[in-house]
Amino acid sequence: MPKLQGFEFWSRTLGGARHVVAPMVDQSELAWRLLSRRHGAQLCYTPMLHAQVFVRDANYRKENLYCEVCPEDRPLIVQFCANDPEVFVQAALLAQDYCDAIDLNLGCPQMIAKRGHYGAFLQEEWDLLQRMILLAHEKLSVPVTCKIRVFPEIDKTVKYAQMLEKAGCQLLTVHGRTKEQKGPLSGTASWEHIKAVRKAVAIPVFANGNIQCLRDVERCIQDTGVQGVMSAEGNLHNPALFEGRSPAVWELAEEYLDIVRQHPCPLSYVRAHLFKLWHHTLQVHQELREELAKVKTLEGVAAVNQELKLRCQEDISRQKEGEKPSGGLPFFHWICQPYFRPGPREGSKENGGARSKRALEEEEGSADVLSKNKQKKQLRNPHKTFDPSLKPKYAKCDQCGNPKGNRCVFNLCRGCCKKRAFREAADCPGHGLLFKTKLEKSLAWKGAQSRLQEPQPAGSGEPGGFPEVVGSALA
Numbered sequence: 001m002p003k004l005q006g007f008e009f010w011s012r013t014l015g016g017a018r019h020v021v022a023p024m025v026d027q028s029e030l031a032w033r034l035l036s037r038r039h040g041a042q043l044c045y046t047p048m049l050h051a052q053v054f055v056r057d058a059n060y061r062k063e064n065l066y067c068e069v070c071p072e073d074r075p076l077i078v079q080f081c082a083n084d085p086e087v088f089v090q091a092a093l094l095a096q097d098y099c100d101a102i103d104l105n106l107g108c109p110q111m112i113a114k115r116g117h118y119g120a121f122l123q124e125e126w127d128l129l130q131r132m133i134l135l136a137h138e139k140l141s142v143p144v145t146c147k148i149r150v151f152p153e154i155d156k157t158v159k160y161a162q163m164l165e166k167a168g169c170q171l172l173t174v175h176g177r178t179k180e181q182k183g184p185l186s187g188t189a190s191w192e193h194i195k196a197v198r199k200a201v202a203i204p205v206f207a208n209g210n211i212q213c214l215r216d217v218e219r220c221i222q223d224t225g226v227q228g229v230m231s232a233e234g235n236l237h238n239p240a241l242f243e244g245r246s247p248a249v250w251e252l253a254e255e256y257l258d259i260v261r262q263h264p265c266p267l268s269y270v271r272a273h274l275f276k277l278w279h280h281t282l283q284v285h286q287e288l289r290e291e292l293a294k295v296k297t298l299e300g301v302a303a304v305n306q307e308l309k310l311r312c313q314e315d316i317s318r319q320k321e322g323e324k325p326s327g328g329l330p331f332f333h334w335i336c337q338p339y340f341r342p343g344p345r346e347g348s349k350e351n352g353g354a355r356s357k358r359a360l361e362e363e364e365g366s367a368d369v370l371s372k373n374k375q376k377k378q379l380r381n382p383h384k385t386f387d388p389s390l391k392p393k394y395a396k397c398d399q400c401g402n403p404k405g406n407r408c409v410f411n412l413c414r415g416c417c418k419k420r421a422f423r424e425a426a427d428c429p430g431h432g433l434l435f436k437t438k439l440e441k442s443l444a445w446k447g448a449q450s451r452l453q454e455p456q457p458a459g460s461g462e463p464g465g466f467p468e469v470v471g472s473a474l475a
């Protein structure tokens with residue numbers, strides 16, 4: 001049978017899916033996909049897999065795809081990152097019998113994607129992308145699809161989408177944020193861009209970004225005309241989002257843990273899911289955050305969930321009796337609900353957005369939100385304090401804003417101090433930099449040498465020889 005394309009592929013193979021769970025590294029694993037499907041998701045993506053590793057490592061293939069095969073987990077799209085047409089197609093050929101389409105990740109904006117040269121960092125390489133999609137379209141028995149981020153300009157985004165369509169892409173997911181919109185700078189996704197792409201191509205389009213509840217799904221479809229919407233963060237905080245329900249967090253946690261017992265996954269995935277699912281309730285029951293970080297088994301996690309359930313039920317009865325939560329803590333913290341990431345403070349806009357990543361991280365910290373890296377570190381070191389308010393505040397280098405050396409004579413960080421001390425042939429004992437001392441010693445030694453020998457030509461050991469001596473002092 002010839003391969004189905006575009007709208008036919010969407011309506012027949014994907015069953016006209018409108019509610020889509022996003023590809024999420026470490027988070028859209030089989031157990032989570034099955035939970036989401038039970039609650040209204042009609043199509044799921046695997047987490048992004050590395051095409052090159054997939055080709056060369058049989059264990060990676062087993063762990064990330066072959067052992068995750070399950071009849072209820074269809075339709076399913078396998079996502080790869082790749083930057084070489086041959087490697088992409090080789091990986092896709094090894095995966096195509098286990099899924100309904102192969103997706104190319106063109107949206108990842110993280111540093112790791114920059115270093116690996118994939119995701120959104122291929123956005124400008126249209127010739128390479130064309131070759132990758134063309135070859136995949138020609139060689140694979142299943143359709144090839146793409147997930148992209150937008151450019152700031154709508155017309156460039158539209159041309160980009162049309163180029164991918166022309167190369168053979170059969171379905172396009174448009175994340176309405178640019179590659180710069182990430183972390184605290186995420187902001188809102190532009191449905192305007194998505195709408196323009198939808199109008200300009202003849203393949204189905206999924207919208208991604210700003211989907212936190214069922215009303216958003218309906219509004220997005222109406223505003224943009226897309227065939228479906230994809231959710232990542234919204235789905236992680238409320239896997240029943242597509243049903244338009246907000247169940248109690250412990251209910252969905254229990255259901256998820258049951259599925260994990262049948263379809264095991266690393267405990268780190270489970271913990272990360274529960275941290276997201278329980279986000280609001282952990283602000284009230286903070287001790288349970290530590291408990292969750294400490295437990296080492298699935299049954300341990302289930303016990304923490306039981307404890308959380310009991311505490312929430314007590315909160316519910318107290319609230320029924322009219323008691324209000326104190327200290328600005330959230331009402332109804334026990335139900336699955338969206339989480340709105342705090343953006344950078346207004347002040348940063350006034351500065352023309354030219355704030356350093358460090359400054360933004362500090363800002364995020366002050367809003368009591370741990371960055372993803374810090375959350376991971378916290379999981380590894382449950383006893384260490386990550387509370388930003390308890391962190392020692394470092395004085396800053398006068399030049400670059402990095403922490404300054406405590407005993408630096410110039411009030412600088414080591415890098416800036418080294419440059420200045422070298423330039424001025426000065427010492428900074430705080431940083432262990434002794435350019436002046438070494439220079440003096442070197443000059444003294446040269447002087448002694450010249451006195452021991454025959455009379456030297458004028459100028460030796462005088463300031464004229466300075467750069468050479470500094471150079472040797474530095475080496």
Ligand SMILES: Cc1cc2nc3c(=O)[nH]c(=O)nc-3n(C[C@H](O)[C@H](O)[C@H](O)COP(=O)(O)O)c2cc1C
Pocket residue numbers: 022023024025026027046047048079105106107108147175208209210211230231232233234
């Ligand atoms: C935990 C996590 C992991 C993600 N991993 C991937 C991935 O593997 N591939 C991908 O294309 N996007 C990935 N994303 C991005 C999402 O698919 C989605 O594009 C982005 O979060 C915007 O959607 P949202 O506003 O619904 O969160 C990830 C997002 C999250 C939160």
